[in-house]
Amino acid sequence: MMEEKKKRCVECGSHVESLYVQYSPGNIRLMKCERCKAVADGYIECEHMILLIDLILHKPQAYRHLLFNLLDQPTVDSKGLLWKSALIYLALDAYRFIFLQLARQGWPSSSSGGFSSILLFSGKMIFDIFLGNFLLFAVFLVMTSGEDNVSRLKDRSLVSSILISSYFKFFLLVTLVWEFPSSVIYVIDLFVLSSNAMVLKVLTKSTSERCIWTCVAAHATRLLAAEGGALATGDEKEK
Numbered sequence: 320m321m322e323e324k325k326k327r328c329v330e331c332g333s334h335v336e337s338l339y340v341q342y343s344p345g346n347i348r349l350m351k352c353e354r355c356k357a358v359a360d361g362y363i364e365c366e367h368m369i370l371l372i373d374l375i376l377h378k379p380q381a382y383r384h385l386l387f388n389l390l391d392q393p394t395v396d397s398k399g400l401l402w403k404s405a406l407i408y409l410a411l412d413a414y415r416f417i418f419l420q421l422a423r424q425g426w427p428s429s430s431s432g433g434f435s436s437i438l439l440f441s442g443k444m445i446f447d448i449f450l451g452n453f454l455l456f457a458v459f460l461v462m463t464s465g466e467d468n469v470s471r472l473k474d475r476s477l478v479s480s481i482l483i484s485s486y487f488k489f490f491l492l493v494t495l496v497w498e499f500p501s502s503v504i505y506v507i508d509l510f511v512l513s514s515n516a517m518v519l520k521v522l523t524k525s526t527s528e529r530c531i532w533t534c535v536a537a538h539a540t541r542l543l544a545a546e547g548g549a550l551a552t553g554d555e556k557e558k
């Protein structure tokens with residue numbers, strides 16, 4: 320039942336039969352792509368750190384290696400990966416919300432309503448995160464659904480690819496160690512946006528402009544929903 324998933328050349332994105340031939344343990348020869356004649360996937364021999372650096376540098380080859388040759392394989396439990404990445408993504412979003420709230424107003428103090436204000440704070444946080452991300456992914460799915468070359472792409476793989484490409488959110492944790500102004504959050508958002516655009520480009524083969532506009536639309540919708548919620552919290556606080 321399990322469909323054999325072909326590997327891909329990281330240079331041109333076309334399917335290849337295999338990425339390497341193994342002669343003996345530790346002795347492999349990398350295969351070349353028949354279409355572009357380049358080594359199909361040089362990352363096989365690279366350290367993970369080099370892959371990470373190339374991902375941060377937004378190299379499409381690194382994104383193709385991660386999405387097609389590393390994660391989209393029968394040996395990878397795609398459902399588990401989707402759930403795990405979604406949980407980490409939401410947890411980092413919760414941290415983002417708390418960081419922004421702390422920068423703006425500080426913790427809901429016990430003098431200003433006690434337990435109920437903490438409940439209200441948590442409720443706003445959950446509402447903002449779920450509404451914001453619901454809108455974000457809705458815009459992504461709607462804006463990529465009309466393209467012919469995406470019709471073969473399952474929505475689930477688009478969603479998990481977007482989640483994984485949002486790894487820049489991990490940089491939020493740097494604010495636990497060093498003190499930063501709250502504007503650093505928006506710089507990280509910008510990196511997440513550009514990384515999401517890279518994933519759309521690799522998965523859909525649309526033009527760069529279209530990918531960027533899709534991401535700008537999705538992130539702007541999310542930001543408007545989240546900021547609207549934050550302003551409402553602020554208004555209630557002022558009353």
Ligand SMILES: [Zn+2]
Nearest residue numbers: 328331352355
């Ligand atoms: Zn190729």
